[in-house]
Amino acid sequence: MTTSTPNRPSPPPGPAEAGWLPTDPGALTETLPPDSLPFEQQIGAALDLSLPGELTTPVPPMPAAPVLIPDAQALLNQNQMGRYVLERPLGAGGLGTVWSAYDTVLTRRVAVKTLPLAVPDGEREPLVARVLDEARAAARLSHPHIVTVHDAGVSPDGAYIAMELLRGKDLSQMLRSGWHPSGAQAALIVRRVADALSYAHGKGVVHRDVKPGNIFMVGRTRPVVLDFGIAQLLHQAEAIGGPALGSPYYAAPEQFDGRECDPRTDVYSLGVVLYELLCGQRPFLGGTLAEIRASVRAGRPRHPCEIDPGVPHELAEIALKAIRIDPEQRHRTAGTMARELRAWLSSQPEAGEPAGPAMPAPVAVAQTLPPPASTLPGPLGAAPAAPRHLAVPTVPPPPGRPAGWMLSTLLAVVLALLLLVATLLWART
Template identity: 45%
Template sequence: MSAGRLAGRYSLLRPLGAGGMGKVWLARDEMLDRDVAVKELTLPEGMAPKERADSVKRAVREAQATARLRHPGIVALHDVVVENDRPWLVMELLRGRTLGDTVREFGPMPAEHAARVGADVLEALTAAHAQGMQHRDVKPGNVFLTESGRVVLTDFGIARQEGQATLTEQGLMIGSPGFIAPERLEGRPGGPAADLWSLGATLYVAVAGVPAYGGSAAQRVQATLLSPPPVAPGPLGPLIAAMMAHHPAARPGPRAVVSALRQVAAGRPLPELPADQSVTVPGKAPGRGRAVVWVAASVALAAVLAAGGFLAVRGLSGGDDVPAAFTAPMDVCTLLAAEEVGRLLLTAAPPEPQPGSDEVGPKCGWPVSGSGVGLQVQKDSDTVDPWSMTPATARTLFQNQRRYWGKYTSVDWTWPEIGVKTSRKATLTPIRPIAGVGEEAFGFELKGPTGRVHSAHVYYRLANLVVSVEYSTLSDRPTDEDVRQTALKAARASEQALRHAA
C-alpha cells in the first residue's frame, strides 16, 4: 500500500470506526468509481513470522468463504487484499446506523419494528447456516439499519478463525459477553442454535433498551451461565426468553421463530409458546444417555465460576487413599457387584447389567420391573474417554454439571426398561452438597405429580473421574429418604470399587 491506496485501486479516505479485530475505513474504489468500506484486520502483537503468515492465510480463506454468501441481509464482501502482512476486506458501504446506536439515541423499539428486524436477521443467519457458516458475534452493534430500510448483518465470519472453537484463542474472546450463548461460554463451538441465542439477546436490547445481562464482562458471563432467561417487556418477551433458553435443544427452531416474528411485525399477537422450557432426560435404552450434559468449560470460565462460590465437599469415607488418576479403561458394569445390586433393588435375583456408551461416556444399568440402578463414568467433549481426563478437567466437568442441573426446576423423564415408556413430567429438588462420597459430590431428586420422590441422583468426583449414579422406583412403598439413601449407597459402593481397582 502506498500513498493511502490499497492494491493500487482503493483510496483510504478516513476511518469510520475501530474494534477489537481491526479498523474500518471509508474508501474509494477508483476502478469502479464507487465508495466502499475497507476493514483492516489486526493480528496480535508478538506473533512469530510463520504463525502470522498462517493467520493471514486462514483469514483470507474464511473471507473467501464469506464472499460466497449472497443475501440482502448479509453485508456483501467485494474483495480481499493482503498488504503490509495483514488482510484487508473490501465490503459494500452501508449508510445508516447500527441497531445499538439506534436504541441508544431513540430508546426501545416498538415490538412490531423489533420483530421485523429480528426476522430479517434470522433469515440471513439461516441462509448462512445452510452453507455451514456461523456468525458467532450477533449483537446490536453488528445489526445495521440502512437508510433505505434494509436490515443487514455485518462482520459475518470476519472474526472467525479456523479451528477456533473454544472461548479463547491467542488471548481473544470469540463474541461479546452478554451476547455469547451458554454452550459457547462452556467451551463448545456451538451451532446455529447459538447464533439464535445471540439474536434473542440482541432483540432483548431492541425492546428493553438495555442488555439482558449487565455489569462487568465477568458478571455478564456468570449471569448467562447461572441466571434463567430474562423476560423482556412487551409481546415479544416470551419468544425472546425461549430463544435464550440455556439448553440449545430447548430453543425453538428458526422457522417457528421467523413465523412468530413476522406475525408480530404484522400487528398480530404472538403465537402460543410451550408453557416451560425443560430439558428432556432420555431413557436407558441402549446407545442413549440418561442426560446430555454440556460440560466442556474453558479454564478461564472455570475461574469465573469458582469465584461465584461453587462448593466442593471433601469426601470422608475413603481417607487419603485417592489415586493420582485412573488411566486404565475398565468395565463400568463391574463397579456394582451383583450382590450389591440385589440389596439395592431388594431382589434375590439381581438383573444382568446392561452396558452402553454415548457421547457422555460409558455407562451401565441394572433395571427390573418398577425400579433400577444406573451409573455412568463421564467425560468432557474435548477428551477421548474418561480415563484420559485429568483431575483439573474433572473438577471443571464436575462444577459445570452441578451448575447445569441447578438451573432446572423440571424435566421430562423416561426409563422404558423399568416401565416408564412415555415421557413424564418431574420436578427437580434443589442441588445439595453431599459429604462422604469421592472428593466432592452433590445430589438432587425427581418428584412426581404427587410430590413423592421417585428418583435420586448423585454426582461425585474421585481423582480424574466424574461418576453419576441414579436410583429410580415406581413403588409407593419407599419413603423419600429411602430413595435418597439407596442412590447414596449405590454411589458409595461404586466409589469403593474404584478405590480398590486403583
C-alpha cells in the same frame, strides 16, 4: 505502499455526508451531519422492500463526537492498500480497522477492512489467513440482509477485505441514543435478521458475534448483518484462530464454556437482541466478565413484561425461548424463530406483515412464453400472450340467445343433409 500510484485515476472528492460502516459499538470515528442526509436515505423509503406504515418512530440523531483509532493515521499516511486508496477510518473492531476507500479499478467507493499493523511477525501469517478465511466465508453469502463482500487480498502490510459501503447507523447507536422501537418494529427487524442468519446457516456459516453493533440499519427497516469476522465454517474440524468469545453480553453459555457453537448459538444472541429491543435492557447484566458469565449461567432473566408492561407477551416469550441455557430448549433454527415472528406480525393489522410463511422464490419461465404481440405505452405495457398449454376459458354466448342455440342449428343441418342423401338414393332405385 506508496503515496501515489501513476496511471491510476484519482478518487473524486468524497461528499461530506459519506456513510460509515462501524463494526463495534463505541468505535465510530465519523458521523453524518445531523442536518443533512445522504441521497440514499432520502429515497430509502421508496427503495426499501418494507410495507407502508412500518417503523414510524422517529430515528434519533446520530452521535457527533469522533473517536480516534490507534495506528489509523500511520496507515492513512501510506494511502494505498492494493488497488484501494484509503480515505479515512470509519471504525475499529473485530479483526481491524474499517476505512472509507476508493476503488481505482472500478472507480467507486467501498468500505475496506484492514489487518491491524502492530502484530508480532510470528502472528502475522495466521492472522492474514484468518482474514482471508473470513472473506471467503462471507463471499459465499448473497442475501439482501447480509453485507456484500466485493474483494479480498494480501499486501506487504497485511490483508484486506473490500465490501459495500453502507449509509445509516447500527442498532447499538440507535439504542444508546434513547430510541425505543415498538413491538412490531422490533419483531420486523429481528425477523429479517433471523432470515439472513438462516440463509447463512444453510451455507455452513455461523456468525458467532450477533449483536446490535453488527446489525446495520440502511433506510428505516432494512437491517444488514455485518462482520462475519469470527464466522466459522461448520465443516471445519477446529475453530478459526483467535478467541471464540464474541461480545460477552450477547454470548451464549456454550461460548463462555468453550463448547462447540452451532446455529443455535446465533439464535441465542439474536434473542438477546430482541429482548433488548423490547424492554430497553439486556437480560444478563454485570460489570465484569466474571459477573456476566455468572448471570448468563444462572439463566434467570426478568420477564420483559415486568420491565415494560407494554411489551407484547407473545414477543417476550419468543425472546425468552431463544435465550434458554440449554440449546435443545431454544428455537431449533433461526428459520424457526423467523417463522414465529412472522406469525405474530401477521396477526397485527398495523404491522402489515403478510400472513403465512414466506413465499418461495418464483421459477423463471419467461423463456418458454411467446413474446407479446405489441408493447403499449404506459407504466405497465402489454401483457404477454398466454402460454399455449394453459386452458382458455369459454366465452359465454351473447345475451338473448340460449346456450344450446348453436347445437340445435347444427343438428338441423345434419338432418337436412341426411334427408337429401336419402332422397337421392331413393330416386336412383
